[in-house]
Amino acid sequence: MTTPATADHITRAHREEWARVVAGLARRFGDLELAEDAAADAFVAAVEHWPREGAPPNPGAWLTTTATRKAIDRVRRDSQRGRKHDEAQLLVDDEPRAPIGDVDDDRLRLLFVCCHPALKMPSRVALTLRMVGGLTVAEIAHAFFVPTTTMARRITRAKHTLATARVPFRMPSAADVRERLAGVLTVISLIFNEGYLSTSSGDAVRVELTAEAIRLARLLRELLPDEGEVAGLLALTLLIDARRAARVSPDGELVTLPEQDRSLWDRELIAEGHTLVYERIAAVAEGSARPGRYQLLAAINAVHADAASAEETDWRQIVALYDRMLTVDASPIVRLNRAVAIAELHGAATGLEEIAPLAGALSGYHAFHAARADLLRRTGRLDDARAAYDRAIALAGNAAERTYLARRRDDLAAAGSA
Known part of the structure; x- marks a missing residue:
C-alpha cells in the first residue's frame, strides 16, 4: 500500500x-x-x-x-x-552538452547564468534566490523589504535582459571562469550578509537568508570542490553563523563578539568550518594554492572561534592575517578591521592613528564611526566618542545594532560622572 x-x-x-x-x-x-x-x-x-x-x-x-x-x-x-x-x-532531449571540465551539472550553469555580468548586482541576487534557491517572489520581496510587485518586475527584467543579450546556458570558458566565479561568490556573500545583519527589515537576523546562502555555498562546494575560494566562503559563513544564537540579546540588542556567551556557539558548525580552513592551509603549505579573500576571512574567524574567551584571542595572528589580506584586498574596510585588531594588540591610541586616514573613504560607513567611538572612549575622549556614536547610530541600518550603539553612547554619561 x-x-x-x-x-x-x-x-x-x-x-x-x-x-x-x-x-x-x-x-x-x-x-x-x-x-x-x-x-x-x-x-x-x-x-x-x-x-x-x-x-x-x-x-x-x-x-x-x-x-x-x-x-x-x-x-x-x-x-x-x-x-x-x-x-x-x-520530445527527445538529445542536445549535446557543452564540456565544462571536471564538472557538468546544470545547476552550476544556472547559478552562473543568474550571476551574469550583464545584470546589476541586486538583480543577480534576486534571480539567484528565485531560480536556484526556489524562494517565491513574495519571500524574496519580504527578505529585502520591497513590495512584491517591485521584486516581480526586477526578476522579470533580469530574465528579459538575459534573453535580449542571448546569454547561452553554459558555463563560461576556462579562461574567464575565475572572474565569473568571483561574481557568484559575491552574490552568495551579499545574501548571507543581508541575513546576518539585516538592513532592510526590523529583524536583527534573517535566518531564511543566512540558511539559503549557506545552502548555495554548499552546492557550489559540491560542484567545484577544488576551488579554494569556494571552500573559503563556505567556511566563513559557517563560522559566522555558528555565533548566531549569541549575537542578539533577549531585549533585541546586538551583542558584540567580546561580550557573547560562547557556550551558545554552535560547535558542529565551528568544527566544519575549521576543517575547511585547515584544508586550505594545507593546500597553501604544499604550494598548490594562494589564499584568496574568503579563505583569509575564514582563517580570521577561525582564530576567533578557537579562543575560549575574548581575552584569549590571538590578536597577533589576526593582525598577521590582515597583513596578508592587504596583498589581496587593500580596501578601506579591510584596513579598518585591521586597525581594530591592532588596537587590541597595541592599544586604543595606536588604533586611532591607524583609522584616522580612513575618515574620508568611510565617512558614510556606520562601522567606521562605531569603531572610532569605542577607541575614543577607551582613550578618555568622551565628548568626541559621543559625537562618533551619534554619527554611527544615524548611519546604522540594523535596529539591534542601533540599540547597542545607543546604550554605549548613554553609558558615556555615567563614565563622565565617575
Whole structure:
C-alpha cells in the first residue's frame, strides 16, 4: 500500500530538487521563464497527486518528467515558440552538452547564468534566490523589504535582459571562469550578509537568508570542490553563523563578539568550518594554492572561534592575517578591521592613528564611526566618542545594532560622572 506524502515530503523535494529541475529545463529549452513556470506547474501537480497517491520512489525524476511535459504543453500553446521548436526536438532531449571540465551539472550553469555580468548586482541576487534557491517572489520581496510587485518586475527584467543579450546556458570558458566565479561568490556573500545583519527589515537576523546562502555555498562546494575560494566562503559563513544564537540579546540588542556567551556557539558548525580552513592551509603549505579573500576571512574567524574567551584571542595572528589580506584586498574596510585588531594588540591610541586616514573613504560607513567611538572612549575622549556614536547610530541600518550603539553612547554619561 502506498503511503500518502505529507507536506514535509513535498517541502523537502522542493528544497532538494527545484534547482535541478529548473536548470535541466533551462538548458533544454533555453528559456528561464519557461523553465521557472514549468517547474512551478510540476510542484503544483505534486501537491495535488502525492498526498493521494504517495510520493514516487524518485521524486526528482517524477518532477523532471512532469515539468518537461508541462513545458512542452506551454510551447505547443505558444504559436511563436511552436515555429521555433518542432515536436521531435521537444520530445527527445538529445542536445549535446557543452564540456565544462571536471564538472557538468546544470545547476552550476544556472547559478552562473543568474550571476551574469550583464545584470546589476541586486538583480543577480534576486534571480539567484528565485531560480536556484526556489524562494517565491513574495519571500524574496519580504527578505529585502520591497513590495512584491517591485521584486516581480526586477526578476522579470533580469530574465528579459538575459534573453535580449542571448546569454547561452553554459558555463563560461576556462579562461574567464575565475572572474565569473568571483561574481557568484559575491552574490552568495551579499545574501548571507543581508541575513546576518539585516538592513532592510526590523529583524536583527534573517535566518531564511543566512540558511539559503549557506545552502548555495554548499552546492557550489559540491560542484567545484577544488576551488579554494569556494571552500573559503563556505567556511566563513559557517563560522559566522555558528555565533548566531549569541549575537542578539533577549531585549533585541546586538551583542558584540567580546561580550557573547560562547557556550551558545554552535560547535558542529565551528568544527566544519575549521576543517575547511585547515584544508586550505594545507593546500597553501604544499604550494598548490594562494589564499584568496574568503579563505583569509575564514582563517580570521577561525582564530576567533578557537579562543575560549575574548581575552584569549590571538590578536597577533589576526593582525598577521590582515597583513596578508592587504596583498589581496587593500580596501578601506579591510584596513579598518585591521586597525581594530591592532588596537587590541597595541592599544586604543595606536588604533586611532591607524583609522584616522580612513575618515574620508568611510565617512558614510556606520562601522567606521562605531569603531572610532569605542577607541575614543577607551582613550578618555568622551565628548568626541559621543559625537562618533551619534554619527554611527544615524548611519546604522540594523535596529539591534542601533540599540547597542545607543546604550554605549548613554553609558558615556555615567563614565563622565565617575
